[in-house]
Amino acid sequence: MKPVDLKDTDPDFKDLVAEKIGLEVIKPCYTCGSCTGACPVRGVVEDFDPRRMIHMIVLGMKKELLSSDLIWFCCFCNSCYEVCPQGIRFSRVAKELQNMAVEEGYVKDDFLKGMEEINGHLQDLCRRTMFKKVEKGFWGPHKMSCWQKITKDK
Numbered sequence: 001m002k003p004v005d006l007k008d009t010d011p012d013f014k015d016l017v018a019e020k021i022g023l024e025v026i027k028p029c030y031t032c033g034s035c036t037g038a039c040p041v042r043g044v045v046e047d048f049d050p051r052r053m054i055h056m057i058v059l060g061m062k063k064e065l066l067s068s069d070l071i072w073f074c075c076f077c078n079s080c081y082e083v084c085p086q087g088i089r090f091s092r093v094a095k096e097l098q099n100m101a102v103e104e105g106y107v108k109d110d111f112l113k114g115m116e117e118i119n120g121h122l123q124d125l126c127r128r129t130m131f132k133k134v135e136k137g138f139w140g141p142h143k144m145s146c147w148q149k150i151t152k153d154k
């Protein structure tokens with residue numbers, strides 16, 4: 001990560017995100033990287049890193065995060081939540097970052113329309129990548145219904 005210029009940060013950002021998702025605080029992240037290791041999107045989009053995005057929230061890097069394409073790549077599978085020792089549900093965080101990006105004018109209307117069209121492909125990519133992780137034995141029994149169904153006879 002490049003050096004953070006404090007004048008571009010918003011120290012209230014982490015509190016705002018916590019409030020939006022109904023928490024008092026974003027619990028301290030250990031930066032253990034379990035979320036990043038479990039994330040199926042990370043498997044195909046190298047820059048996508050939930051650990052890094054949580055870290056950016058804590059540092060107050062609001063503008064950089066809300067203007068980033070990466071917040072739109074989460075497919076809300078909750079695999080990261082299942083392995084996070086701090087119980088951080090990144091899918092909810094990602095959804096709120098997306099809402100904030102829209103509310104604060106970081107994206108245009110036609111971008112949202114484009115997202116609607118590719119969302120099915122993103123979900124499919126997510127499932128396929130997770131299935132590959134299961135096949136490689138990276139991942140044990142899991143609650144994710146979308147691929148539990150696929151793997152039940154394996």
Ligand code: SF4
Nearest residue numbers: 029030032033035084
């Ligand atoms: S799994 Fe949780 S504690 Fe570990 S890096 Fe990810 S968000 Fe932080």
Ligand code: SF4
Nearest residue numbers: 039074075077078080
């Ligand atoms: S919810 Fe988002 S960040 Fe978490 S594992 Fe799934 S795609 Fe990755």
